[in-house]
Amino acid sequence: MTGTRQARTDASSRATLGKAADENFPVAPFFLPRAWRDDLMAVYGYARLVDDIGDGDLAPGGADARHLGVRPGDEEDRLVLLDALEADLHRVFDGTPHHPLLRALQPTVRRRALTPGPFLGLIAANRQDQLVRRYETYDDLLAYCELSANTVGRLVLAITGTDTPERIRRSDEICTALQLVEHLQDVAEDLARDRIYLPAEDLKRFHVTERDLAEPTAGASVRALIAFEAERARALLHAGAPLVGSVHGRLRLLLAGFTAGGLAALDAVTDAGYDVLAGPPKSTKPSLMRQAGAVLLQARREG
Numbered sequence: 001m002t003g004t005r006q007a008r009t010d011a012s013s014r015a016t017l018g019k020a021a022d023e024n025f026p027v028a029p030f031f032l033p034r035a036w037r038d039d040l041m042a043v044y045g046y047a048r049l050v051d052d053i054g055d056g057d058l059a060p061g062g063a064d065a066r067h068l069g070v071r072p073g074d075e076e077d078r079l080v081l082l083d084a085l086e087a088d089l090h091r092v093f094d095g096t097p098h099h100p101l102l103r104a105l106q107p108t109v110r111r112r113a114l115t116p117g118p119f120l121g122l123i124a125a126n127r128q129d130q131l132v133r134r135y136e137t138y139d140d141l142l143a144y145c146e147l148s149a150n151t152v153g154r155l156v157l158a159i160t161g162t163d164t165p166e167r168i169r170r171s172d173e174i175c176t177a178l179q180l181v182e183h184l185q186d187v188a189e190d191l192a193r194d195r196i197y198l199p200a201e202d203l204k205r206f207h208v209t210e211r212d213l214a215e216p217t218a219g220a221s222v223r224a225l226i227a228f229e230a231e232r233a234r235a236l237l238h239a240g241a242p243l244v245g246s247v248h249g250r251l252r253l254l255l256a257g258f259t260a261g262g263l264a265a266l267d268a269v270t271d272a273g274y275d276v277l278a279g280p281p282k283s284t285k286p287s288l289m290r291q292a293g294a295v296l297l298q299a300r301r302e303g
Helices: 003-022 034-055 063-067 078-094 100-112 116-131 138-148 150-159 165-185 187-192 200-205 220-240 249-271 285-302
Strands: none
Touching (some): 034 063, 034 078, 034 100, 034 116, 034 150, 078 100, 100 150, 116 150, 138 150, 138 165, 165 187, 165 249, 200 220, 220 249, 249 285
16 A cells, blocks of 8 residues: 555544544543553444444545445445445454454454444444434334444443443443434434434424424424423433443443433533524533533442
8 A cells, every 4th residue: 555545544544533522422531541442442433434434424535445345436335335344344353354443443352352243233223324214203213223322332331341231221221312312413414314313203293394304493393392302312311320320430430421421412402492403502511521420429329
């Protein structure tokens, strides 16, 4: 590989990892042991790459497609890219992967004895995104979150060696809630991609049409719908919060950060009057710190 092409590849991977700063929660904060940080960022890099393929947000230049062995002319075909990524994922477990982010993932997989299931789940979720644009029921949406979000929480527990059945159940509640919060923040962006992650049964209940969701600002019916969905997500976060109290030390801080990030994002949605169409409401650092303090206080009481 020439130096120029290598530089483009490195830039592509850095751009993918750099998106960690835009998440609602800290991905691999400084206070964690270095080994944990490295492993969490390796998993994040993979997860972000899968999502970027599914959303058509890969870095320009085509480096990702080349590394996945996608033929010229197919670089924009998301299903082809996902198939190629799945093939490269299998090389993580039984060979030498081609993509630099998957090569970075391989030591984590071996060190933590991770299995292919959660990684394949993320690919399945993004394949579903190419084929399913609407969700009829809340249960349908929960099944999607099982693939797109809960798998990541399970990987965090596996990396930290704390994956018991009860913790996995609580983690699933938190991760599903975080995915629902992201859907609320991104209603307008998702609609621009012809995707709606608000259950159709709820749109009918609140008399909201797709045309209403395309408006520059939210009317009363849309605000009522978003408030309803926000309370659902908040209830899931509180249901999963005992996970924080079930662990100790730095891991407790990390999981508190995840939970607080979701709660702070919901505060931002509330503070925006549930108008998520004018732009994605973003949490503030004071709100995040306040929620983290509350989550940690509750964890100490329960622990």
